[in-house]
Each structure stands twice: as structure tokens, then as C-alpha cells.
Amino acid sequence: GAGVSQSPSNKVTEKGKDVELRCDPISGHTALYWYRQSLGQGLEFLIYFQGNSAPDKSGLPSDRFSAERTGGSVSTLTIQRTQQEDSAVYLCASSLTQLGTDTQYFGPGTRLTVL
């Protein structure tokens, strides 16, 4: 694929259920980022995978949030026991190298609605 893809594009779930959001980065990109954009608020950093290094999880809002990146490619963001305040658009981005100054390419996002 030409760009970053995310699935599903929309997810509606009930409070208390677990959800998994998927990100397929651009092939060959070693860095992968997850961000969240809540309604009426700006973007916030969640987690950053950098090559084979341990991920930077400093932006995860609670221990209900976790993410993994298998084989240095696809990443999954998991939210356990979802709450209404988790409703947001979850965006994934990737960049070619581990350098922080590389251009990040964003996916279309997954819109999560927790009822």
C-alpha cells in the first residue's frame, strides 16, 4: 500500500468492552506512533515504537491502554474495559527512520465511540 492504513475506520462499543485498533505502517518505516484526538481537543501522543527498541509508553493515559508491534511492522492498540472518555479518533503515523526529525505520515484514523 502507498500509505498508512488503519482498521477499522469506525468502531462503536459498549462501556466495559475491550477493543483492538490496527495500524499498518508504510513498508520499510521503522518508527510508528499512536496519537489520540478527542472531540474539541487537540492531538495527544500515546506511544512510540522505534525499531527494535523498547516502546516509549509515556503518553498512555492509563494501564487499560497497551500496544504492541509485531515483527517491526503492524501495530495493535488495545483498550481494555473501555470508558466513555476513551471516545476519540485514534491516529497512527509512521516515519522512515528512528530520527525524531523525519516526516511522519498519518493514517486516516479509527473513530472510536464508547456508548
Add this chain to the structure above:
Amino acid sequence: KNEVEQSPQNLTAQEGEFITINCSYSVGISALHWLQQHPGGGIVSLFMLSSGKKKHGRLIATINIQEKHSSLHITASHPRDSAVYICAALATEYGNKLVFGAGTILRVKS
């Protein structure tokens, strides 16, 4: 106080006008990004700069490191420029993670 502040929050312009969006930051940075987000659409990286000025088509981005300020200019604005423009600082004190401004909602009327 937000570490990255943008102004104005909302901007309405007439087609053809010259537009300026401002970004001030209080953190140490290694680079600053300007992003564009269309309604219902994804985010596109417009510029990444660490000094001076960059130009792409009708868009110009400048940064003044000493004053911790960046501007995004749009010349000869067009309705298709209507979008949210987001400034994001690559903050060195946060391990080179992006810290985002709240965004500027631009509407260009024909």
C-alpha cells in the same frame, strides 16, 4: 499554559487573501511541524523545519528559534485551503515526541 499555542483559533478569509497562522512554543525543540487536517480527512504533514524558511507552492513556513515562534503563510488563498492547521513541536525534553497546538480552523470563502 499550553506548551504550544496557536493563534488565531478560528480564521475566516476571502478567496485570494494572504493568511498567517502563528505558533508559539515554550519547550526546547529539535524541529517544528505544520500539519493540515481536512474535515473528515486524515492529517498531512506540510512542513518540518528547524530553522529559517521553507516554501511549497502557495505555502510558506518560517521559524525563529530565538523567539520560539513559527508562522504558516498561505498566499492567494483558495476555498480548498479550508482545513485545520496544526503546529506540533518536536520537544527535546520529552524525548523528541510531538507536542501539539490546539489547531487553527481556517475557512476560505469564495
